[in-house]
Structure formats: structure tokens, C-alpha cells
Amino acid sequence: xxxxxxxxxxxxxxxxxxxxxxxxxxxxxxxxxxxxxxxxxxxxxxxxxxxxxxxxxxxxxxxxxxxxxxxxxxxxxxxxxxxxxxxxxxxxxxxxxxxxxxxxxxxxxxxxxxxxxxxxxxxxxxxxxxxxxxx
Numbered sequence: 116x117x118x119x120x121x122x123x124x125x126x127x128x129x130x131x132x133x134x135x136x137x138x139x140x141x142x143x144x145x146x147x148x149x150x151x152x153x154x155x156x157x158x159x160x161x162x163x164x165x166x167x168x169x170x171x172x173x174x175x176x177x178x179x180x181x182x183x184x185x186x187x188x189x190x191x192x193x194x195x196x197x198x199x200x201x202x203x204x205x206x207x208x209x210x211x212x213x214x215x216x217x218x219x220x221x222x223x224x225x226x227x228x229x230x231x232x233x234x235x236x237x238x239x240x241x242x243x244x245x246x247x248x249x250x
Contacts, residue, residue, distance in 0.1 A: 116148075133224050134181035134195055135194030139200055140221070141174035156232050184232075192232065192241040197220060199228040 148157075148167050157163035183191025183212055203225035209218030231237060 125232040126231045126237045129187035130228055130237060131181050133186055133228035133231060134177060136224060138174045138178040138181055141170055145170045187240045189241050189243050195232055199225045
């Protein structure tokens with residue numbers, strides 16, 4: 116029984132780390148976009164700034180989800196799975212655009228995140244007590 120609990124904590128830790136890395140990746144994208152904006156490689160500055168703000172807000176949300184996963188909060192499971200699905204979709208789009216430097220790590224992170232979130236031990240750790248839903 117102790118082995119299952121340890122495995123569940125391990126897979127949950129993997130999932131939390133993956134989601135946290137995705138939040139860091141979004142912050143790296145914000146910095147890359149800021150550099151492009153300063154270098155004049157954006158179509159319009161106002162669009163670039165708005166896009167960077169949006170990316171940063173999403174990064175904060177993803178970081179909050181990672182924190183919820185790390186704390187085994189049931190509310191965090193569904194958003195974390197959605198983040199993995201979107202990350203996989205973006206990774207496939209990047210791979211199709213021959214951006215292997217961003218696409219391959221993103222796809223590997225999404226697969227690792229899904230494996231961590233959908234492992235039986237993680238599903239048990241993130242389920243509500245008694246399988247009930249709040250009213």
C-alpha cells in the first residue's frame with residue numbers, strides 16, 4: 116500500500132513539474148517576443164505588447180495550475196489536462212512548421228504531463244473524497 120502512495124506522489128510530482136516547466140516556457144516566449152519587439156521584428160508594437168501581456172497572464176494561470184497539482188487539489192486536474200492537450204496541439208503545429216527546437220520539447224512535455232496526470236495513482240490522489248462532486 117505504501118508503494119502505491121509513493122508512486123502516486125511521484126507521478127503527481129512529475130505532472131506538477133511538467134506544468135511548471137510549461138509556465139516557464141511561456142515566460143521564455145514572452146522574453147523572446149519582447150526582444151523581437153525591441154529589435155523591430157514585429158508588425159506593430161501595440162499588437163506585440165498585447166500578445167506579451169496575454170502570454171504572461173496565461174503563464175500565471177498555468178503556474179497556478181502547477182501549484183494546485185503539487186498540492187493535490189482536485190480542481191487542478193481538468194485544467195492541467197487541458198493545458199497538456201493544447202501544448203500537444205501547439206507542438207504538432209510547430210513540428211509541421213519545421214520548428215523542431217520548440218516543437219519536440221513541447222510534445223515531450225505534453226506527453227509526460229499526460230502520463231503523470233492520467234496515471235491511476237494520480238487520478239486517485241486528485242479525486243474528490245468519496246467520488247462526490249460539490250453542489
